[in-house]
Amino acid sequence: MSIKPLSVTAPHPNTQRGQASHLTYDSVNDRLAYTNGKSIIIRPADFKSNSPIIVFPKHNHITTAVKFSPSGNYIASGDESGQVKIWDAAPKKGDENFNVPVIKSEFQIISGPIKSIAWDADNSRIIAVGQGKEKFGHAFSWDSGNSIGDIQGHSSTINAVDIKPQRPYRAATVSDDFAMVFFQGPPFKFEKSLRGLHSNVVRDVKFSPNGDFIVSVGSDRVICLYEGKTGEFIKKIEKAHEGGIFAVQWAPDSKYFITASADGSLKKWSINDGVAVTTYNSVETPTIDNQQVGLAITKDYVLSLNSNGDLNYFDENGELIKVVQGNRAPITKILLENDTLLSGSSDGKIFKYKIDEEGLEALPTLQGSKEEEHSNYVVDILSENSVNYTIGWDDKLKVWENGKVTNSIDLPSQPKQLEKIGTSIIVLFESEIQLHDLSLQLQTDYKLKFPTTCVAPLSNSTFLITNIASNTIVEYKISDNNITQSDKEFPKLRSPPTLIKVSPNGEYVAVADSTGKYTLYKSDGSVITSRWAFHTSKVYDAQWTKDSKYLISGGLDTGLLLYSVEKPSKVIKFPLAHSAAVTSLAWKKFDGDKKIGTFISSGLDGTIRTWEITS
Structure with missing residues (x-):
């Protein structure tokens, strides 16, 4: 490949x-x-x-x-x-x-x-x-x-x-x-x-x-x-x-x-x-x-x-x-939704691109009034039933429908991540988790006893979170909008964990640390491999293929790496994929039997690039 x-x-x-x-x-x-x-x-x-x-x-x-x-x-x-x-x-x-x-x-x-x-x-x-x-x-x-x-x-x-x-x-x-x-x-x-x-x-x-x-x-x-x-x-x-x-x-x-x-x-x-x-x-x-x-x-x-x-x-x-139209600032997040790509940038703008065989065609930007738009860095984008949710460094959580802001709430501090779990939305902060329903009503506010960087749903009622104080992964359960810590333990990592990606089948958990090295766990916490160690610096994003066999990864070192679960020591590399850090990734399609597919990457260089996986 x-x-x-x-x-x-x-x-x-x-x-x-x-x-x-x-x-x-x-x-x-x-x-x-x-x-x-x-x-x-x-x-x-x-x-x-x-x-x-x-x-x-x-x-x-x-x-x-x-x-x-x-x-x-x-x-x-x-x-x-x-x-x-x-x-x-x-x-x-x-x-x-x-x-x-x-x-x-x-x-x-x-x-x-x-x-x-x-x-x-x-x-x-x-x-x-x-x-x-x-x-x-x-x-x-x-x-x-x-x-x-x-x-x-x-x-x-x-x-x-x-x-x-x-x-x-x-x-x-x-x-x-x-x-x-x-x-x-x-x-x-x-x-x-x-x-x-x-x-x-x-x-x-x-x-x-x-x-x-x-x-x-x-x-x-x-x-x-x-x-x-x-x-x-x-x-x-x-x-x-x-x-x-x-x-x-x-x-x-x-x-x-x-x-x-x-x-x-x-x-x-x-x-x-x-x-x-x-x-x-x-x-x-x-x-x-x-x-x-x-x-x-x-x-x-x-x-x-x-x-x-x-x-x-x-x-x-x-x-x-x-x-x-198009982004003119470093791109911080992309999200693929059917044949439409959303991209958020460090100036707070969110653009839509139509995907076709010839590449990307810019569509009108998502926009509200000046008071409604994000005023700076777009941190994360989430989509649910054609409704988009975004968070930014202006400490806002916004809902977009048909390209317009329909709801917006103030957050208590700078958000780090947005995830969907069950019928709720998780907003992650440095040492706090909030659960909101889809209409942005606050369901619960849970204070953590440690600083964190990433959250990843493991099921409709459990999620994993990084503990960068102890270099570990912690599991939490949600029941009746109450959050409790489970007894499951993951082996300690060599460096502070910065990214968690759970495979679509829920069987694998890939955790990247601050040096760019991955540890691949089973969902029960046992280690499969720690040989995914080809990045030279922090990983910003990674995405699993639908068959849960491959993980595409990118980060500060500007390279793209394709890891295989079945062959952990084999890695497909494309160095210098962007002229600045790779910030976000999205799979367009992938055929696991033929080992071919396409994916999209964004970078701090402001470019959005399309790639092909060939066997």
Whole structure:
């Protein structure tokens, strides 16, 4: 048997309130790239495409900028430490969505976050700018890192940079100091600084594809147009939007450009008369969540990014035809329910995905009002008769029906786990257990005499719980809503137990300790094996197959391990399954006779991945 990757569902772009989030588009291969956590995500620009998704996880700090080279073969990405990495992004055949792209070069550019990156048309020179101390930008060759000019003329953080697509090359930068600076080159040299045109922070700047014009936009709602070859100011459009402007993009024919604004709209502008000829509205009523902070003009769509991470697809007439949603934060829990997958993340969002043969398709998120949603980390998700129960670090237990919150109660402290036992729900705390009925009425509250990490139902009236003070497993019984400890004893473990998983037939109990090693018990407490010791650190989740013969496991070491009850010394491994810890697992199907199946995993890298078991 072996574990084979099938598909990956990428997280959405990270956004920060009040900040632009630049998308980059590869017109050669019709792909989109953006930042997410410490990773860079490449996905097809067409939401209908099944082309593979590429995840580049090799930044050690939060990524802040990304740019395709004009050829589409390379990407330059920057992070909050001021480092820029250039890596191979050329499309390949095979399992490229699971293979990490190769780094070609990397350089320390400035002492703070990289805000923007630009390539020249030769795919050989790069300018990276941002928030530095001694300088705010640097021009260099992509392979050797040799300096090819000085980026000077600003007194504050540079927010955006662009290079004229034709020779003779020119460059333009815009900054928090309200200025646009024009450079000649290469080597790039300061030519002029244009001040007094913008009255607030300038967010973005772009040369037209034919090189004739430059356009800059800012928080002052002003659009400024300049001559592309000389940098001379031509005209400006004031009060272009009802809110600050975050991004601007030119049409490929250079006849118009589009702006994205905090007022929730995009506008298409004519070069000749400076009039908005089309308005693209993502919603009727602007909110903070639908501020438009990123923009790309693709082969088939005008694509914008909401501040909440949604991707909006507009046609050429300005009609909104698709909103693609998805997790953008580390995923903490997944739950498979028929052909629907629920995923909860560290920002409190819960998303639904439809499962089909081609992968996962995002459905509308579970949502109530702002007061009803979890405000942060989703700890666990439970499903019963199409009703979902969730707990979070906001100390809430919520009931969801048809995608809406129908009930919510406050919990006494931070919950650790949610389980169904009989007709009740167990909520586990650090040293306490609560039993609720399905309508969330409290049935009993039981105080433990030790700290714990996990609970697992053994039957409709008994459950097991970890005792991390004595490194043991304790059994409790429920009778008439009263909880009592049984006399059954499990042999002591080598380290504190952190996870318990009872097999579907109730015959086996797999217990993982804090070092990642399992002890497999029979339900009577006798040890079957302690040879499941292939994880190198804490296990976060494990799931049994329906036939109770195999256990898939994942955790902090980012690997996937398939253990066998019949052959305890045999283990199927897939190391580095995610670029950060594997947090949750779910079996889609498994045929024990043929030893084939598929399962789904989630990780702190924000991705959801589908895997195949082959014999």
